[in-house]
Amino acid sequence: MTTIHEVAKQARVSVATVSRILNETGYVRSTVKARVRQVIREMNYKPEVTRYESIDSQTATIAMILPDISNPFFAELARAVEDAAREYDYTVILCNSDDFGFREKTYIHLLHRRAVEGIIFVSRTLGEREMTLMEEQGLPFVLLDRTPRIGDTSVIRSNNVDGARIAVRHLLEVGCQRVAHIAGPVELIPAMERHRGYLDEVESLSWFHPSWIVPGGFSVAGGMKATQLLLERFPDMDGIFAGNDLMAVGALKALHRAGVDVPFQVALCGFDGISVTALTEPELTTVAQPIEEFGKVAVSELMLRIKGEEVVSPVEELEVTLLKRDSTRRIQGVSGSGR
Template identity: 50%
Template sequence: MPTIRDVSKLANVSVATVSRVINQSGYVNKETEEKVRQAMAVLQYVPSGMARSLAGKNSATIALIVPDILNPFFPELARAVEAEAQERGYTVILCNSDYNAEKEQNYFRVLASRRIDGIIIASNTIRPDQLLALQKQEIPVVVIDNQYPDLPILSLVSKNREGAKLAVRHLLEQDCRKIAHLSGPIDVTAARERSLGYEEEMQERGLFVPSLIAGGQFQIEGGYDAMLLLLERHPDLDGVFAGNDLMAVGALKALYKADRKVPQQVKLIGFDGIALSTVVPELTTVAQSITDMGRQATGYLMKMIQKEPVTRRTYELDVHLLIRQTTLTE
């Protein structure tokens, strides 16, 4: 393998000059820089990211840790993170934790040993002390879909509670009066906030009944099972707010199995706005801007990597209602 010394000999310059060209630090005239780059091309020399990080330079690599790569929300998020990172000259390492805290912690150890420049993480199992420990190691961290209001941790969340209220109001406007809720895992911040929004809106109108809520995982199977349970409890329900779009798709399958017509007999709304929500029938959903979330998370991370001033707090992103076939009867 060619070394930096081989490059310096071929270009007839010092090792220090080659280092300045590679790291873009210090002055090198254009003619000399071109000689160095030509020598690198001839030798097919690739600078070591590890060597640069050990020398105090950035490795130009960040990590994105997600809990479930099979959930379409996270590939869309990863695409946005990668696009923003590439525009800034960074590479992204994608890690899937499977909602496993031990696997997550192992990722932290490996990434720290590789001198990763920063981490974006979507997790409901990560503890605040773990995040603070990473920051003490000078590894910037941005959290997605979780928040720590009393700690100096930068996080991005959508307005989940407000979005849930938008969903309930829309179903009420469509003449639904017995509205059920398919709740995601209560230990997930987004699921908890969406459930609270549903409950508050229903209580305000005197329509809240605890047995109208059934829990499940943020997956198609979770929505399917929870929907069948709710139909047993309340066969006369006429509206359903699902905790995310995957659960809504599962609910749709269960409603078809029970021979309940959507939207004529039961109106259905999801949350997220993933591409899968455009299947037939197209799903009414509360959409969060997944692209904006990914790009903003990357932008904040870059500011911290580059030691630019940024306030480490929770940033909320707007949501909006996409009205489609599953709630419209006309």
């Protein structure tokens, strides 16, 4: 079978030139064009591309816009969305916004022009104007996790308040007397809700004071710094509820460096259920979000919208699960009954 390389060689032009002629893009001198076409006929060259003509019509595409793919929670969520979309024969493309609104605007426009059928957003910065833009363009969308709800759009997120309360109650049940909170960024809804859940459990306790809450920026480094500060501030601290797993991992590192035993001196619980929590020593207790279900619900809601069904859904809150692991296994009796 003749290849594009053989055609190029025979016609004494580059592969790029043959490609330009095949695709009718870019300038090629008419004498060259004639010569290449002659060679194509003589060699009976059939472009590979003709065999794939049918693929595009079968390939429906949705996009997912995320704040940061190198954050494992979002990477795992992206996989869940892909797996769910595949059930509907949809392909997913992923875009990082870094929570910059201007990038989201660019993506929305770019994706619409490129015939993407719908978008799943995880975004702090998505605003009313962008949603209006998508509605005008007839581009269906679904909001996840940290995206604020505006108008009658659907937002799917975990029950963060309840999850945080479960975490804090667990720490108290295993015998903690003074539980600190490492909080995520105040501008993020899940961080705020977990903060709220922590407060609901401890606000009325005699030892509590707002200085038991320290910001940790949802990062490993932030969790480390927050823990160092807490250790200096509260020598009597015996429990930490970190607002996400990355901060819990950072807290564990800081406690280890300070020679503090986990769980016996300080018990530690995170939030999210990302796989790294099973890799630390001790393994981290965490409030696991139902990442797979998240993907399924997001995709099925988007599919309803793509099919043109009118969906008016409120905030949908998915249930979380406490994964009890060694970082809170302080008391034999409690840990035994908890398994």
